[in-house]
Amino acid sequence: MEDELTCPVCLELYADPLLLPCSHSICKKCLQDILDNRSKSGKEGLTCPSCRKPHPVSRSKVGKLPRNLALENIVFRYQEIQSQNITKKSNSLDLSLDFSSASNTSQCTSPLSPEPNSDVFNMDDISELCGLCDENSRKKVSWHCEQCCVTYCETCLENFHPKRGPLAHHKLQRPVKDELSGKQAFCTDHPVEVATIFCDKCQLLGCHLCVCEGVGKHSQHKILSLDTALVQTKEMVVGTKKKLENMVTTITDQSNKMSDVTDDIEAMHLQACQKIDLQYQRVIEDITSNLRQHRHEMLHKLSESKSKILAKLRTQIEENRQQLKTMENLMESCKKLLDDDHSNSLLIQAGEIQPLIQKQEAVYDRLHTTKQVFQELMSDKSTQQDIKQSVVKFKSSAMSCIKNMFVDETEQCQSIIPVITSTASPGKDGPKVLNKCLTTWGFNSSSFTAEALTFNAMWSVTVEKNASQLGDLKNGYIFGVGISFDKLPLKEQVGMNNVSHGIVCTGGNLVYAHNGKFEQLMPLDGLPLSVTMYCTIDQSEGVLLAYTITDASWGDTLHGKKKLVDQLSRMEVYPVFTVSQRVKMQFPTYV
Structure with a gap:
């Protein structure tokens, strides 16, 4: 059993074992040492030394881990049994020694001091003599070993039962009469009588006199054997x-x-x-x-x-x-x-x-x-x-705090699905649009230009991963959604020229892009992600472009507005979209 009771860290028997979430155990001191060392190295958590499973355990949470009481008791019993086995072997060798020679040697040693937690009893009524002393000079018993069930005088204790090695864990006590007479219990009401019965009603030990009719106070009570x-x-x-x-x-x-x-x-x-x-x-x-x-x-x-x-x-x-x-x-x-x-x-x-x-x-x-x-x-x-x-x-x-600038865009803008001219097949004339799903062909990005707006409009698009393509969403230009004051060529990306504005994903971040310049908005937490654009074209001072970024977990996460005055001379405003091979865009099936 010793392998099963050994800590995988210190390779010693478990001491104060704690139970990890993976059901393996570890010494409390070993766990604290590991966490301290990982903390100094700037690391967090713990990897189980038995199964290598990571756990989010910190120094402050060590006290919350449950103690493995069953394992702790087994280790204690195991040590006790091992100690008894060693003691039996040691006693069989000690009895064959020359007692007179041992007695002479003991004159050079000092008596063994009792442990601080050893029970000390009154020795006035103890008259038994040590059985290990020489017959001519037997001394009075001073100590009793619970594991060995042997009594010793001070000299014989040091000679034949030194508190070292395997005997160090034995419990020594001052002997009392109960230990020498078989630990008999006596009746509380009749101290000279040995207790042989138990009163179930009073929950007390008693003797035969306690149940005598008219004499014992436990008569007529339910009596049990010991x-x-x-x-x-x-x-x-x-x-x-x-x-x-x-x-x-x-x-x-x-x-x-x-x-x-x-x-x-x-x-x-x-x-x-x-x-x-x-x-x-x-x-x-x-x-x-x-x-x-x-x-x-x-x-x-x-x-x-x-x-x-x-x-x-x-x-x-x-x-x-x-x-x-x-x-x-x-x-x-x-x-x-x-x-x-x-x-x-x-x-x-x-x-x-x-x-x-x-x-x-x-x-x-x-x-x-x-x-x-x-x-x-x-x-x-x-x-x-x-x-x-x-x-x-x-x-x-x-x-609502800024009434002069912020109005409800849904009241000003009509919800639409942008109309994008489809082609029969991918080629020089542009990419194919199928079921309102925008995807690119090959390994290059493709831009889509919808029909020009003739009124204030809003539209939404959901960006998802393209399952048929592999790629890192943290690198490169991934997608763009916005408007343009001129039709974009197939390979021209949204926000990378002076005629288009939009929300662009690049380098793992969402940015507002125009003429190749980026304004940081927020990190890309993940896909799918929805982008809603609001375009108010009846502004005398320019075009008002608003946007809302929405994710599945938090809902509407970010909202902003831009007043576009750099293209006042242009009359046409087009919704535009750019997709790479790593993503696809989908419009809602109905508005």
């Missing part, structure tokens, strides 16, 4: 311990889930703040600085919403931590009752079991309330929805 009472009492303690272990598992799972939700909300809140900042910068550059205070108010409300739910979650986590502490104390009490080697010791302490059970039941009742709160927190998704919707709300409220 063996039966021991089995029954042990079953009660084991049952209580098992219930506590199940409760600890439940609380631990709840705490872990709430911690995950807390982390998700923190990350979601961070993303929302980043997207609001992007929208804020767009509105500021397009309009005025009047949105600065509005941004502050929106972020403040968002933080309050986040803080409120996080306060509830953290309060519940703290409540669970307190319950875990209470349960661990109760489990420790059960463990102490079960770990006593003396068979009658558990019965002697039987009166302590009922209060222990009552405390366990009280914790169980408290767990029911905790479970209800946990379910309410898990079912309440309003905060997450509010955080996601905050980006859209910010855009909407920002528009």
Whole structure:
């Protein structure tokens, strides 16, 4: 078994083993050392040393990992058995030694000092003499080894049982009469009588006098034999311990889930703040600085919403931590009752079991309330929805702040699907348009020019990955959507000349492009992505071009407007589109 009980890091028997999410165990000290070293190297997380599976474990979360109590107990029992086996072999060799020679040698050594936690008893009534001393100079017994079941005087203890090597883990105690007489228990009411029965009603040990009619106070009570009472009492303690272990598992799972939700909300809140900042910068550059205070108010409300739910979650986590502490104390009490080697010791302490059970039941009742709160927190998704919707709300409220500039484009613009002339097949005259899906041919980008606008219009296009083509979305010119004041040639890209404006994806970022110059908008989080263009052509001072970028997760993520005055002399405005071999554009099936 030693290989199974050995830590894969320190190659020693497990000490304070913790259970990783992959069900493998590791010493607590080894885990802390690994995390410290990875932190110094600028790395995060942990790779399981057994299965190499990565886990998001940090130094602060080590205390949240569950202890592998079963493995810890097995290691302890294994060490105890190994120690007993070594001691038996050692004693068989010690008994063959010349005691007189050993006694002479012992004059040069000092008696072994007791361990700080060794139990020390009154020696006034102990008259037994050491059996290992020379017959002519036997000394009084001073120590008793629980593992060896042998008593020693001070000299023989140092000679035949040194606290070194395999004997270092043996527990030494001052001997008492109970140890020398077989650890018999005596009746509490009749101290001279050996306890031979157990009163099930009073939960007390007793003797034959206790059940005598008219004499013993346990007469007419239900009486059990010591063996039966021991089995029954042990079953009660084991049952209580098992219930506590199940409760600890439940609380631990709840705490872990709430911690995950807390982390998700923190990350979601961070993303929302980043997207609001992007929208804020767009509105500021397009309009005025009047949105600065509005941004502050929106972020403040968002933080309050986040803080409120996080306060509830953290309060519940703290409540669970307190319950875990209470349960661990109760489990420790059960463990102490079960770990006593003396068979009658558990019965002697039987009166302590009922209060222990009552405390366990009280914790169980408290767990029911905790479970209800946990379910309410898990079912309440309003905060997450509010955080996601905050980006859209910010855009909407920002528009209302600037009435002189921001109007509802949908009221001014009619929704259309741009009409693009199709060709019979790809060739010199242009690419083929099929089912309102724009794709290129070969490995070059292709541009599409729709029919000229004759009224204020808006149109949307969804950009998706082209499954038939492989390529990196982070490199090169990927796609462009916008308008042009002249028809674009097939190989001319949107935003790369002085007649076209548009939203362009290049180098993994979305930018506003005109005449080959880029204005950073936002990073490309991924595809699919929708772009809606609003074009108001009846402006006396120029063309008003607005755009909205939408993703599936957050909805409307970014909105902006541009007043185009550089092409006043041109009368025609064309919707234009550029696609590379890595993407395809699709129009809605209906408007």
